Amino acid sequence: MSNDRERNSHGQYADRIPAETALEAFDDRDDLGRPLTADDVMETLDCSRRTAHNKLTELVEDGALRTRKIGARGRVWWVPMEASSEPQPATDRTGAEAPPRAVQEAMETIDLPGTGATLEARREALLASYEFLIDHPSARKSDFLENVYPDHPAEFETAEGWWNAIQPALKELPGVDPPEERGHIWNFLGSDRFTPTLG
Known part of the structure; x- marks a missing residue:
């Protein structure tokens, strides 16, 4: 029965990989603000999806990671x-400001309709749309409506009304490259957008 157990490229049993090893995938990112998928961790650990999920779940339970459905x-x-009492912008390895701080600042200035709980739900819908674009760097309007809107309707009665509020706000977030006028593909530019220009 033990012969059926999965081994990684180093000959180790995948289920004996310490959960902390999955953190290597997070340390190896060029863009330290980018969330990772199970596929990213599978690649780093050279293991199955189930093993990656198990390690990630263990790290969430230990408080080393957080997770969100997209x-x-x-x-x-x-x-x-963790938020610091003294503002100290997080930086990536190039010394450029890390995306989470830039995204947070952009979110504070974006004007979405509504107040109170409604406004909070709409900010969450915007953040979910942004995270979806990070995970799917080339996405169509239909992708957002199919994958984000159902879980984050944000008190909009129709998907079209939701998109009419979300898409202008999404354009304002760092790294987002919206379609040209009547184009269809939304792109996420990634860490290049946060690299300072010299000269």
Whole structure:
């Protein structure tokens, strides 16, 4: 029975990989603000999806990671960053400001309709749309409506009304490359958008 157990490229049993090893995938990112998928961790650990999920779940339970459902079947994980009483912008390896701070600042200035709980739900819908785009760097309007809207309707009666409020706000977030006028593909530019220009 033990012969059926999965081994990684180093000949180790995948289920004996310490959960902390999955954190290597987070340390190896060029963009330290980008959440990771189970596929990213599978690649780093050279293991099955189930093993990656098990390690990620263990790290969430230990408080080393946080997770969020994206769309109908997607999920992302990230390393939590505690707010500091003294503002100290997080930086990536190039010294550029890390995306989470830039996103937070952009979210504070974006004007979404509603107040109170409604406004909070709409901000969550915007953040979910942004995270979906990070995970799917080339997405169509229909992808957002199919994968984000059902879980984050944000008190909009129709998907079209939801999109009419979300898409102008999404354009304002860092790294987002919206379609040209009547174009269809939304792109996420990734960490290049946060690299300072010299000269």
